[in-house]
Amino acid sequence: MNKVGTYEFMAEPFHCDFSQRLFIGHLCNYMLNAADFQSTACGFGMEYLLSIHRSWVLSRLVIEMEEMPKLYSKFMVDTWLANAHHFFTLRNYAVRDSSGKVYGYGNSVWAIIDTESRQPTDIFAVDNGVMKKWIEQEPPCPIDKGVRVKMSDDAELLRTIDTYYNDVDVNGHINSVKYIEHVLDLWDIDWYKEHQIRRFEIAYMAEAHQGDKLSFYREQTGDVEYCVRICKEGDVECCRCKVVFK
């Protein structure tokens, strides 16, 4: 029983930026795919959960990258359950090539909600606590899990955008990956010519829907460290991010 799932992906042409390196948003997409594939392989995938009126909900995602895969390169995402409590699981990731070179690491926190009440439910109630059997603490994932990102009231409103058809996922909510892209769009190409992302973290707090206007508030919290708050109308906070550049 191999508790680590390994999935191969390729840095496709339209998923790479001007520097011919994979976009962070697409990397996160691949990591979330790997999580989905591995939980399905373990017997607690989305399809099974939906059949018992439950659903995985991504609460937090962190990545820390030494380097991004280059155009056309194949890379692996390893993923495994690193911990599970009654109301959340911790899932880790390593992004590497077939020779073992590590591009970077990630971790994520997931909850399981009841699809009717939309409230968190006990993870150990799923299939008699099957997830406990899959916890694997062995592979290293030497990055901070991150804590709640602190922001002051001085964050500057940088941009308000409309949300459209292509922003919406299969559940009818604004797609987790699109938030990441919209946040990274707060910097322009000239900035990215000088700065690569070392660490990116995002916490998902409230769901938004197509038609919601999203406002992006940004605050510089370090030399090359920024925090971003995404709010929908009524100043309801949907996401909070921290971006650290090299």
Next chain:
Amino acid sequence: MNKVGTYEFMAEPFHCDFSQRLFIGHLCNYMLNAADFQSTACGFGMEYLLSIHRSWVLSRLVIEMEEMPKLYSKFMVDTWLANAHHFFTLRNYAVRDSSGKVYGYGNSVWAIIDTESRQPTDIFAVDNGVMKKWIEQEPPCPIDKGVRVKMSDDAELLRTIDTYYNDVDVNGHINSVKYIEHVLDLWDIDWYKEHQIRRFEIAYMAEAHQGDKLSFYREQTGDVEYCVRICKEGDVECCRCKVVFK
């Protein structure tokens, strides 16, 4: 020598819309990937062309779909060179599942430019006209190639958007797939709940760059048929599309 290349893809979760069907933009992305992979396998891929200071340029793409692949389904894109002239090639596509069920077809027109002058160059000058050997007229591709989309001056300006970091491709231009997504974002989810796309065509006319503002002019030209013109500043036309719904 098999002149038809076949590539398998999957309708990944974040690439599907609220109806759990693949987004048209992602389908076009897969088709362009298939084109890229097959031309590389034939010896006239982008990497080889760049080494002789040439580049493929997509001039037109048409798709006509009976049905879109459903969430998690695997599907094949067959692609082959259907014709070549001195200044353009015609490449066809069939999208099907492994049982042979056809989702739809596509065709595309590509030119080859000189990367210094940015002018079209003779396709038959590449490797002694190697492309002639790869032309395959056998598989059916029973859809109209399309002609220049006619629009009047009455098209309505529907939206002007900014372009950002994630809109830009490896060549530094606004990504061909992003134009498609921006066009399809002109309709909202309520529209897509009632209407599926039967045919989509796009002609690429001028390149845009990050920071360019793109204006979308739309004109209804039939019962469920619309034409869209995308212009950058100075009213320079970048793309022209036709969208036909079911």
